[in-house]
Every structure is written in C-alpha cells, then in structure tokens.
C-alpha cells in the first residue's frame with residue numbers, strides 16, 4: 419500500500435510542469451476516455467492531470483475497496499469503533515434482503531416505509547389534519563444529518579412540490595425558529611422532530627420552543643408532532659404518539675439517513691411516488707457501484723480523482739460548484755457527508771494516519787460564485803480542484819435562454835481554469851488598448867491566468883428525484899471509497915463530542931456560576947459577555 423503512495427508521489431513529481439492541455443494533444447480521445455457514466459449521469463474528469471500511469475496507479479490503490487464494499491452491503495459490522503453495521507443502502511433497496519446478526523432487517527424497513535407513505539399521504543390529502551384544519555406547513559426540527567439531507571433535497575426538488583410547505587429549523591440560535599414560526603399558523607402546522615438520538619441539545623431545545631408556540635393556539639400540541647428517531651422510549655416520554663414515530667436502526671448513520679424516516683418532510687413535500695423515484699436513483703447508483711469494473715465505476719473514479727488532488731498533489735480544499743440554484747445547499751450537505759466522515763487522524767487500527775485525511779469541502783452555486791470567489795480560484799496562489807455540476811435541461815422551458823447562459827458559464831469556467839491566459843495573450847490585449855513599454859508589461863501581468871487548474875464536470879439530463887438520488891448515493895460511495903483507501907472509519911464522528919460536552923459545562927458560567935477547569939480565555943470571554951448582556 420505504502421509503495422503505491424510512494425509511486426504516485428514519484429509519478430506526480432516526474433510530471434513536473436506538465437500541462438493538462440498536453441494530455442489532450444497526446445490522446446485525441448481523452449475527452450471520451452476520461453468520461454465515466456452511470457445510468458445517464460456522466461462525470462468528465464479529463465481536465466485533470468491524471469494521465470494513463472496515474473490512472474493505473476490509482477486503480478491499484480483502489481483494489482482493497484471491493485472487499486470492504488461487499489462487507490458493507492452484506493451487513494458486516496464495518497463501523498468498528500461503534501460496533502455497527504453500515505446499511506443505509508437497505509433503506510433504498512425495498513425489495514432487497516439483508517441480514518444483520520442473522521436477522522433479516524428488511525421486513526422492518528418495509529413496514530416503516532409503508533407507514534411513512536401512509537402518513538405522508540394523509541398529511542397531503544387532509545386525512546391527518548391539524549386542530550385548525552388541513553396541514554399547510556411542516557416544520558422539520560433537526561440538525562446535522564437530521565436536517566441537511568432533507569433540507570438540501572427539498573430545495574433541490576422544489577419543482578416537484580405539491581404538498582404542504584416545508585421548513586427546516588436547525589440552529590439553536592433562537593433566530594432560526596423565531597423567524598420560521600412567525601409566519602405560520604400553529605393550528606395547521608405539523609412539527610417533525612428529527613433526531614436519531616432524541617437527545618441533541620439544539621433539536622430538543624427547538625422542539626420544546628415549538629411545543630410552547632403550539633400550545634398558545636391548540637389544546638393538544640403533541641397531537642401535531644411527529645418524531646423520527648431510533649430512541650422510541652424518549653419519543654414516548656416526550657408525549658408523541660407511537661403512530662407518529664418513525665424509527666430506524668443504529669446501522670443508519672445520521673449523515674446517511676435521508677433515505678428513511680429522516681426523509682419524511684421531503685416525502686410530504688414531493689409525495690411518496692417522487693420520494694420512491696429518489697430512492698430508485700440511489701439504488702441505481704448502488705447497483706452500479708457494486709457491479710461496474712473499477713475503471714468504469716463512477717464512485718471509485720470520483721474518489722480516485724479526489725485522492726489524486728488532495729493526498730497526491732497536496733491541494734487542501736475542494737470546491738463543489740453546482741450550476742443549479744436549487745442545489746444551493748448541496749455544498750453544506752457534502753461538508754457534513756465528507757468532512758464528518760473522513761476528517762480523521764487515526765486509522766482503523768488506532769495508529770496515526772501517515773497520509774492526509776479528507777480535504778476541506780466548500781462551494782456555492784454558479785454563477786453566483788463567479789462574482790465572489792472565482793477570482794481566487796483563477797489567479798490565487800492556491801490550487802483548488804473544482805467540481806462543476808450542470809443539467810442539460812432546466813425546469814423552466816419558458817426561460818430556456820437563462821439555462822443556455824448557465825451552461826455556457828459552467829463550461830467556460832472549466833475551460834478558463836485549464837487553459838488560462840498566457841503573458842503573450844495578455845500583452846496582446848494591452849497592446850490593443852494602446853499601452854506600451856513598462857506599463858504594458860505591468861498591466862499584462864495582472865491579466866495573466868496561469869491555467870492548468872483541474873476540474874471535473876458532472877453532467878445530468880435534468881435534476882429529477884431519480885437523478886438527485888444518484889448524486890447523493892454517488893457522493894456517499896465516493897466518501898466510502900476514499901475512507902477505505904485511507905484505512906479510516908468513515909462512519910463514526912467522535913470529533914464532534916468534545917465541543918458538545920464542554921458547551922454543557924460552559925453554560926453555567928454565563929449565568930454567573932462556576933464550573934472548574936476552564937482556561938483563562940474562556941472564563942474571560944464568559945465574563946465579558948455576561949457584562950455586555952446585563
């Protein structure tokens with residue numbers, strides 16, 4: 419394994435000043451041969467410096483992935499630090515069969531899905547109503563994996579919305595819930611408390627606030643609450659009727675959970691049939707991931723491109739740039755999926771990682787990002803691999819000219835990043851403006867684009883529930899492949915625990931109490947804030 423990393427590093431250094439464009443000169447079919455497709459979703463990775471040798475070495479690196487992938491789908495306890503299976507894929511394979519510890523888990527999955535379908539249908543058609551009539555608004559209260567997935571997807575699939583309005587509250591900042599609830603009628607609002615553990619302080623605080631708000635208008639607030647949780651005892655204590663509690667097993671990780679009960683708000687918004695199309699897209703990607711050979715396997719290729727850029731080339735961040743305004747929350751969703759999964763420093767066996775783990779993920783939809791941070795991407799000193807996404811068709815046929823411009827911008831950016839603008843070209847531009855001598859040189863230098871900056875482009879026909887399912891599953895498996903290659907556990911998240919524990923100890927300081935063991939800076943800040951507040 420180490421040997422392949424060394425060989426990759428040697429090869430990268432042997433590439434020297436190689437320009438990506440030169441790879442197209444060497445291989446006239448590069449655009450096609452460096453495109454990988456799965457059920458109509460196409461990834462073009464030709465605008466990277468991955469040449470034939472790098473590709474072969476990366477594929478060698480991926481050889482151990484197949485065994486771990488098969489173990490995951492078989493229900494083995496591959497999440498070793500939490501001693502759990504990893505089976506979110508079962509939630510989208512409703513006809514499938516998978517056993518954990520000798521027990522077929524699918525009857526329960528199917529039963530819960532059927533209950534979700536029934537409840538969502540009744541919320542949508544008025545069979546389940548609020549104390550003031552048909553449900554007009556649904557508020558999903560959750561955070562992290564209990565928020566980001568459904569919030570991202572609800573926005574992405576807004577053309578499919580034909581149910582009640584859905585809103586998402588996640589932040590413990592009271593501004594979030596206050597701003598959301600102020601426009602709603604408690605008597606026609608359904609509140610869904612989404613929390614796997616039903617202990618997360620942000621979610622439980624927001625849920626209690628929502629219950630108080632509801633109590634100002636209706637006699638039985640709990641009757642307009644539903645819960646999505648693995649902790650059924652706690653949901654009962656909270657007074658939520660078991661009929662409206664949708665559970666899932668510990669083998670569904672929070673950030674992988676939108677396919678099951680955590681997707682209820684999405685199902686209510688777009689309807690159970692469209693939600694099942696979303697599941698079908700995820701299942702199609704699973705089938706592809708399990709069966710396609712590594713060199714034509716979309717998640718494996720996407721992961722290897724990521725490894726090439728971060729672990730081999732040393733680029734510290736990765737920009738996700740969907741040219742689709744409705745995918746505005748995708749970068750935030752992927753931040754949790756990728757960084758909570760692969761932001762680790764210890765290998766599965768407890769030893770220190772000797773290679774860097776996952777990169778920083780960030781991004782914004784195009785074209786807005788172009789007018790904000792693309793300056794740095796094009797001319798800054800850091801190289802930022804960009805992941806563009808674009809649909810051939812938009813959802814507004816009467817605005818087709820907008821969509822053409824959107825596509826043109828997307829393609830132009832990846833071209834500009836790769837080709838850049840040479841000093842000679844910049845000088846010619848300045849000459850045409852009448853400049854000469856030292857001033858011409860000075861002005862020209864500011865207009866040089868170094869180019870040779872890598873990007874990938876994911877192309878879809880249109881952003882439908884099926885395609886969104888493919889994209890989410892693609893990224894889940896990409897994270898899996900990267901984690902398997904790095905030898906880390908992508909399914910735990912111990913790194914978020916310490917801050918949670920300390921928040922509970924800091925809280926008394928803000929009320930003038932004393933809890934031992936804080937550093938002087940934290941004590942001082944707490945005191946300062948207390949004074950400013952009073």
Ligand SMILES: O=P(O)(O)OC[C@H]1O[C@](O)(CO)[C@@H](O)[C@@H]1O
Pocket residue numbers: 561562563564612613614615616617618621672673758911914
């Ligand atoms: O669904 P819960 O239990 O409220 O947890 C919410 C989120 O908190 C985390 O545990 C840590 O941020 C995430 O992994 C999870 O998605």
